[in-house]
Amino acid sequence: MLEKIYTDQAPAAIGPYSQAIKIENTLYTSGQIPVDPTNGKVISTEITEQAQQVMKNLQAVLEEGGSNLNSVIKTTCFLTDMADFAAFNEVYGSYFGDHKPARSCVAVKELPLNVRVEVEAIAVI
Numbered sequence: 001m002l003e004k005i006y007t008d009q010a011p012a013a014i015g016p017y018s019q020a021i022k023i024e025n026t027l028y029t030s031g032q033i034p035v036d037p038t039n040g041k042v043i044s045t046e047i048t049e050q051a052q053q054v055m056k057n058l059q060a061v062l063e064e065g066g067s068n069l070n071s072v073i074k075t076t077c078f079l080t081d082m083a084d085f086a087a088f089n090e091v092y093g094s095y096f097g098d099h100k101p102a103r104s105c106v107a108v109k110e111l112p113l114n115v116r117v118e119v120e121a122i123a124v125i
Helices: 049-064 082-096
Strands: 002-005 019-024 027-028 072-079 102-107 118-125
Touching: 019 049, 027 049, 049 082, 049 118, 072 082, 082 102, 082 118
Parallel strands: 072 102
Antiparallel strands: 002 019, 019 027, 027 118, 072 118
C-alpha cells in the first residue's frame, strides 16, 4: 500500500505531488529545492548555500518517511549550470560521508522558482 509522506520540516509541495511516497520498505522522494520550510522562500543565490538547504530538506523528508541519508541507494541531482558541479559535490559529499549512493547528475535549463539545484532520492527503510 502506498503512503504519502509529509513533514513541515521541508517545503510543502508547490504542485500536485507528495514530498515522498513510501511503499513497503522503499521511500521515493520528490525533488527537494532550496526553499526554507519556515517561510517558503528560496534561500540565497549561492550554490553552496542552496545545496546545503536542499540536503537539509531531503534529510527531513527521509526521516519523516522512516529512513535517513545512510539508507539512500540512489539520487538524481539537477544543476542549472555544470560550473556549479564542484561546489555542489563538496556540500553533497559532506552529507553522505563514506556512504556513497548511486547517483546521476544532470544539467537542466531551469528549475522551479529559478533555483540552481534540486535533488531527489530513493532510500530503503
